[in-house]
Amino acid sequence: MNVAKAIGVAPAGMHSDAPTVRMARVAEVAAKAADSVDRDARFPHEVFDALKQESLLGVAVPIEFGGQGMGHAAIADLIVQLAQACGSSAMIYGMHQIQIASLASHGTGSEWHRAYMRRIASEQLLMASATSEAGIGGDLRNSICALNVIDGRFSLIKDATVISYGAFADAILATARRAPDAAGTDQSMIVIPADANRTLERKSVWDTLGMRGTCSDGFLLTATGDAAQIFTKPFSEIAAQSMLASSHIYWAATWFGIAADAFARAQAFVKQAARKQPNLTPPGALRLSEAAAKLQEMKGHLVAAIRRFEIAERNEDDLSSIGFAAEINALKVAASEKAGEIVRLAMLICGILGYKNGTPFSVGRHLRDITSATVMISNDRIHANTSTLLLMSRFDARLEG
8 A cells, every 4th residue: 555645645845734733644654553563673664665655764864965954853753753653763764864954954065965865855765774783882973894995996794783774774874994904993984875786684673671673683784886975074973963963962852752642641540540530630630740840851852952952063163072972871871861751740640551462552562662772872872971071071050042
């Protein structure tokens, strides 16, 4: 079945509706698919068919390259919408937007990357990344593999422990040492399209507690191509000025959306109990108030981080500063922990009907998905990095600026 036709959307590129309205239609598709995506650990094909039909994969591409030039707040809002329907779909969409952020911030000076952004917008291409690697794990600021560039052509072999939805992506942004004789931290990033000279040999299967639909298998990535596909800026600058902040913001938006849907189910449960016994305060009402406070804290932190990022983008020194990195790291840790607390409270409020699958109050999938938040770049690693940063910076106590 053509999913886009079934939900009554127009062909890509022909939409007059606001992005939030279009995402609402996609979220309906995602909500219907969420349980099977989770149960079967399968890629949410119908959701991304709908996203393409609604022209929502290129919304962050700059207007001059055929996109809509949407900012971080608007993109995060779309991710929150989708996450309330399906956590895996929202995480994939968020990770795609992280790659677009790198291209939009650091690819405008290269004709090859400008042309590829035009393709993303016109063809609604899905972007993935390969930063983890066997031997170094999730330390994205270090590589063992290296680019070999000869006569304007590159070759690369990367043993990636995880490439989320790699088998379904239209292109992968991979990191590697700049050259075979470069240090592990002297890295470059390169765009590797699926329709180029690229092979993916699956080495591990993504069979996990939650976020099962992200299909984050491990692959041996082999590629050759035009050296113009390599970003001109070092990956250290791309990571510090774009990838770090956009990753933590878009991940936090995903976790916020999951927590918000769990809260909504708990709220519906308490309302139902109140209708049955109107003269009594339902047992879960106090926990619901506690969950609401935590959800509001999470929302406030996310909104503040987005505003802080938008301010930092106006000043390259601020964007690369130790203080900014520490602030964005704090968002990742706080959001991942707070979301888990909210979902666990929702489980307690809904009781056995929250614990069981297939009820209007089920939050088992939410609980399993949200457990990924603290281990997705381990909070312990984030704390270790931040503690080092705090030795070299002061906490900014200003409420403005």
